[in-house]
Amino acid sequence: MSEPSTALTRDAGVRYPLICGAMYPCSNPELVAAVSEAGALGVIQPLSFAYVHSGSFSAGLDRVRDLTDKPLGFNAIVEKSVKAYEKRMRTWIEEALDRDVRFFITALGNPAWVCDVVHSVGGKVYHDVTERRWAEKALEANVDGFIAVNNRAGGHAGKLDPAAVLADLGPLNKPVVCAGGIGDEAGFVKALEMGYEGCQLGTRFIATPECAVHDSYRQAIVKADEEDVVLTDKLSGIDVSVLRNPVLDKVGYRAGPIARWLLRGRKTKHWVRTYYTLRSLRSLKRSSTQGLTYRDSYQAGKSVAGVHKVEPAAEIVDRFGRAWLASCESR
Ligand SMILES: Cc1cc2nc3c(=O)[nH]c(=O)nc-3n(C[C@H](O)[C@H](O)[C@H](O)COP(=O)(O)O)c2cc1C
Structure with a gap:
């Protein structure tokens, strides 16, 4: 009998409808490869x-390909305003x-040019969205599916459950x-039974030996x-889920009045966000590799509730995958 499949497993060419989402600064080649090698993406x-992690993008990509020849995903944040980027x-x-x-998983800007390039070689593009109006725009760009970011997600959370x-x-x-919000296999199976074609997890995969973060981050x-888990706009000018510290x-989780005023301005908004983003890229790198200092925080989503131990990525994929196969059999 053939194994069960979903639109995601067919589009990505993977065994299980499970993605270890992109995470700045927590995506390192060993983690990405371990997840793909185990049958997820x-x-x-x-x-x-x-x-x-790797000194250059090419070195990181080489390292992943040394470790696995299985299907991989790529996160393209399509920010147009900085030409060099x-x-x-x-x-x-x-x-x-x-x-x-x-x-390819696109986020933020217009994914049209990514769709053109990727479709020309038979690939697929799913776009990160938090609500329908962004999804409709992405459909005009010809995307193949959506990553629906909900209000429980780590990173930039959505507003809807x-x-x-x-x-x-x-x-x-x-x-x-x-x-967003999935930390254990029960949550994974429940989301698939609701009608989702797959699940993208971030936080769960930080608590793995393969994720090259400081051990205090895993333990936290x-x-x-x-x-x-609380929201703060102090990192990037928009709400991000972090662990309380x-x-x-003491100083509060919301940006100060001047920053908020600048963030509302049509012209100033862009510059304040860029400033925040550059500052946060440095801060997140520092905390994830050296441990928490007074200036930094750890990003994580509400799925922490389902994470009770540090566990190899392959064991997580295997456990989740078997739970899904069992639920398909019992239907
Ligand atoms: C530390 C961290 C960093 C993240 N960085 C990115 C990123 O660079 N690009 C992106 O598209 N999503 C990013 N995300 C979102 C994840 O890919 C994923 O959608 C999210 O973590 C799912 O929610 P969960 O953490 O509850 O599993 C990040 C999430 C976390 C926890």
Whole structure:
């Protein structure tokens, strides 16, 4: 009998409908490769490879390909406003395509040019969205599916809960992947039974030996509960989920009045966000590799509630995959 499949497993060429999402600064080649090798989809975060882990994007990509020849994903944050960045992203995508990466997850800007390049070689593009209006725009760009980021996600969280975002996107008739809040296999199976074609997890995979973060980050995730996850706009000018810490408890989680005023201005918004982003790239790299200092925080989502130990990536994939296969059998 043939194994069960979903639109995601077919589009990505993987065994299980499970993605280890891109994570700046936590995506390192060993983690990405371990997830793909185990039958799920490891996603390359090019900035994380180039600036945190491998010295260059190409070296990171080579390292992943030394470890696995299985399908891989690539996270393209399509920010157009910095020309040099867009040029670099185009080069990285070409390199990834040359190394047989065929599944792309776009975020933020207009994914049209990524769709053109990727579709020309038979690949697929799923776009990160938090609600329908962004999904409709992405459909005009010809995307193949959506990564639906909900209000429980690590990184930049959405506003809707998993059921509401699925109901919002369902009528668009494209595969929808659930991103956010899944820490254990019960949550994984439940999301698939709701109608999602797959799940993208981030936080769960930080608590693995393959993820090259400081051990205090892994332990903080294992110890944390849902109430320890709070939103702050101090990192990038928009809300990001982080673990509470004593310094932020003291100084507050919201940007100050001047920054908020600048963030509202049509012209100033862009510059403040760029400033915040550059500052946060440095801060996140520092905390993930050296441990928490008074200036930094750890990003994580509410899925921490389902994470009770540090566990090899392959064991997580295997456990989740078997739970899904069992649920398909019992249906
Ligand atoms: C530390 C961290 C960094 C992240 N960085 C990125 C990123 O660079 N690009 C992106 O598209 N998503 C990013 N995300 C989102 C994840 O890919 C994924 O969608 C999310 O973590 C799912 O929620 P979960 O953490 O509850 O599993 C990040 C998430 C975390 C926890």
